[in-house]
Each structure stands twice: as structure tokens, then as C-alpha cells.
Amino acid sequence: MAAATVAEADPAETDGAAAASASAAAAFTDLRDTGWNESQLRQYTFLTRQIPRLSHTDPRAEVLINNEVPVVLTDTNLVYPALKWDIPYLQENIGNGDFSVYIAENHKFLYYDEKKMANFQDFVPKSRRIEMKFSEFVDKMHQTEKQGGKERVYLQQTLNDTVGRKIVVDFLGFNWNWINKQQAKRNWGPLTSNLLLIGMEGNVTPAHYDEQQNFFAQIKGHKRCILFPPDQFDCLYPYPVHHPCDRQSQVDFENPDYDKFPNFTNAVGYEAVVGPGDVLYIPMYWWHHIESLLNGGVTITVNFWYKVCFCSTISFICKHDISSHQSTNIVFKIFFQQVGPLLNMMIKGRYDHGLS
Ligand SMILES: O=C(O)CCC(=O)C(=O)O
Numbered sequence: 425m426a427a428a429t430v431a432e433a434d435p436a437e438t439d440g441a442a443a444a445s446a447s448a449a450a451a452f453t454d455l456r457d458t459g460w461n462e463s464q465l466r467q468y469t470f471l472t473r474q475i476p477r478l479s480h481t482d483p484r485a486e487v488l489i490n491n492e493v494p495v496v497l498t499d500t501n502l503v504y505p506a507l508k509w510d511i512p513y514l515q516e517n518i519g520n521g522d523f524s525v526y527i528a529e530n531h532k533f534l535y536y537d538e539k540k541m542a543n544f545q546d547f548v549p550k551s552r553r554i555e556m557k558f559s560e561f562v563d564k565m566h567q568t569e570k571q572g573g574k575e576r577v578y579l580q581q582t583l584n585d586t587v588g589r590k591i592v593v594d595f596l597g598f599n600w601n602w603i604n605k606q607q608a609k610r611n612w613g614p615l616t617s618n619l620l621l622i623g624m625e626g627n628v629t630p631a632h633y634d635e636q637q638n639f640f641a642q643i644k645g646h647k648r649c650i651l652f653p654p655d656q657f658d659c660l661y662p663y664p665v666h667h668p669c670d671r672q673s674q675v676d677f678e679n680p681d682y683d684k685f686p687n688f689t690n691a692v693g694y695e696a697v698v699g700p701g702d703v704l705y706i707p708m709y710w711w712h713h714i715e716s717l718l719n720g721g722v723t724i725t726v727n728f729w730y731k732v733c734f735c736s737t738i739s740f741i742c743k744h745d746i747s748s749h750q751s752t753n754i755v756f757k758i759f760f761q762q763v764g765p766l767l768n769m770m771i772k773g774r775y776d777h778g779l780s
Pocket of ligand 1: 621628629634638640712714715725727
């Protein structure tokens with residue numbers, strides 16, 4: 425591929441999951457009419473390998489998910505009723521709730537945690553979040569397209585009970601049977617949210633990792649997803665934990681500063697372009713960079729985020745060859761997320777059951 429040099433998965437890799445991934449990638453020959461071409465991909469300097477595309481009934485897909493290795497599942501029917509979604513249908517049926525819309529000065533939507541902004545007073549975000557009605561978002565998107573400047577918009581809203589009746593019916597028709605079994609088999613925690621993402625062509629979500637398992641279901645348009653395993657933590661230079669951009673890479677993929685981030689030269693990604701009906705499994709702690717293809721029109725995605733239990737996180741740390749820097753980072757966060765609230769309650773005097 426032109427955008428990043430794509431190598432075949434290395435058959436010399438001895439790890440079972442990597443071997444399954446390699447053979448699955450080799451088994452896939454790219455003869456489909458994909459609906460996109462390489463001129464729609466941005467150009468980067470690092471190497472990538474292909475993420476295998478498999479039927480959800482292929483036993484190799486189960487092996488990959490069991491081993492927390494990414495795979496594109498082609499035929500889950502996970503969001504089948506939503507494949508008819510487009511802007512006019514959503515405008516008519518999504519309801520009158522408020523939607524979080526990010527407006528960025530260019531195509532890069534670097535996530536930042538608004539709650540952490542007080543820790544870094546000098547931090548100036550390059551995008552802003554505005555709450556608006558769906559029709560206002562559509563107007564804003566059309567206006568931005570017409571202007572033809574660098575500014576872009578991206579709707580990112582958790583699906584909630586304000587959606588209209590037809591969307592509820594579509595949602596109930598998702599393949600819950602399949603996904604609930606995936607969750608139960610792996611002992612994942614509850615589904616925490618379904619994020620609806622509606623993006624303009626060319627939008628980029630820069631590389632970051634999440635602390636949840638993710639089935640990423642593509643509904644409309646194509647997205648290129650470039651993933652990096654957790655053991656490449658030292659190549660991707662996350663912002664400090666207390667920074668608003670915690671979990672985001674500091675490296676600008678379009679203009680990497682190798683003096684500041686020398687290990688980025690060793691980064692090797694796994695990539696796939698997903699289209700309507702595809703479901704990408706993004707394992708917890710895997711870095712992911714996601715771009716809506718250039719000149720590809722609007723993209724619509726719904727993701728399915730699942731919490732994992734504390735024990736799985738600890739077993740993750742033991743299983744992976746990750747740096748002490750990363751494990752400290754993970755344990756530190758667990759402490760503040762799970763132990764922290766308890767301490768907070770005690771400090772604020774709310775832990776007073778049984779005290780006279
Ligand atoms: O699709 C995108 O632009 C970002 C989605 C993402 O980061 C996620 O689902 O975790």
C-alpha cells in the first residue's frame with residue numbers, strides 16, 4: 425500500500441496469537457471490490473501489517489479475540505438494522521436530545537479530558553466541544569464543507585434514551601445474541617456505552633489507547649484503523665497521566681519529531697480499512713489511530729465498550745511484555761479509579777456508616 429508500507433505478517437513470530445493472525449492475514453487475498461482506493465489513505469512513515477478479515481464463524485477469529493489480538497469480523501450482522509442509517513434518516517428519527525459535537529481547527533481531533541484541564545493551565549485545546557441539536561450539527565457540517573477551509577466537525581455522542589422510536593427499534597435489532605456471548609465467554613464486565621461517531625471525510629482521531637475492550641462497528645463510509653500493540657508503549661510517548669491528553673500519543677504521525685520521540689522509528693502498526701457491516705475488535709490497551717478516508721464522504725460508526733475487571737487488568741500486566749513505565753501507569757490509574765474514590769469518600773467524610 426502507498427500510504428504506509430504494508431508488510432506481510434511475520435510468520436517467524438512464535439507467539440500463538442501472532443501466528444494465527446499471520447496465517448489469517450495470508451489467507452485473505454485482497455480481490456474484493458473494496459469501495460475505496462489507496463489514494464484515499466494518508467501517508468505515514470512507519471510500517472504496517474494487515475489485520476486479518478475473517479468470518480465470525482472462523483475458529484481463527486475466536487483464537488485472535490481470546491488472545492486479545494485485533495481482527496475484522498465481516499459478517500456478524502452486529503448493527504445490521506443501522507446499515508440504512510444516513511444523515512436524512514438520522515435527522516428525522518434520532519430525536520431532540522443534545523449531541524456533543526467537536527469543532528477542530530484542522531482534521532485532527534486530539535481527545536482531551538476537560539476535567540484534567542485545571543492541572544495544566546497552559547494547555548490550549550485545538551478543538552472545542554459544543555452541545556447542539558442534531559439538525560444544528562447537520563447545518564454546521566454542510567456549512568463547514570461549503571467553506572472548504574481546514575476546520576472540521578465530528579459528532580461523538582453516547583446513545584441514550586432521547587433517541588426516537590425508530591432508532592430504538594434499530595438498536596433492539598442489533599445482534600445482541602452474538603455480542604452478549606462474546607462478552608460472557610471472556611468474562612468481560614458490563615457494556616459501558618455505545619458511542620455514535622459521525623465524521624466528515626478526512627477526519628482523524630490521533631493514536632490513543634482505551635482502558636476497555638471495544639467492538640467497533642462501521643455503518644457508513646470507510647475508516648482506516650491503524651493499531652499498535654501495548655508492548656509498543658515506549659514508541660508512542662503518551663502524555664503524562666495528569667495531562668488532559670492522558671492516553672494520547674504525543675507523536676504527530678504526519679510530522680514526527682524524531683529528536684523528541686526517537687523510539688517512534690521502531691513503531692510497527694497493524695491496519696485495516698473497515699466499511700459498512702465490518703466489526704473491528706480493538707483490544708483494551710491497544711493504541712489506535714482512526715481516519716475517515718479522504719474524499720470518502722460522511723462516516724458513521726457505533727462502538728461497543730466493555731469494562732474489564734481488576735483481575736483481568738492485573739493478568740494483562742503479567743501476560744504482556746510491557747515496560748515498567750507502562751505497568752506503573754496502569755496500576756497508578758487503577759489506584760485512582762478504583763481505590764481513589766473510596767479514599768475520596770473517606771476524606772470527604774461520606775464513609776460514615778456505623779459511626780456514631
Ligand atoms: O472512530 C474514531 O474516530 C475514534 C473511535 C475510537 O477511538 C474508539 O472507538 O475507541
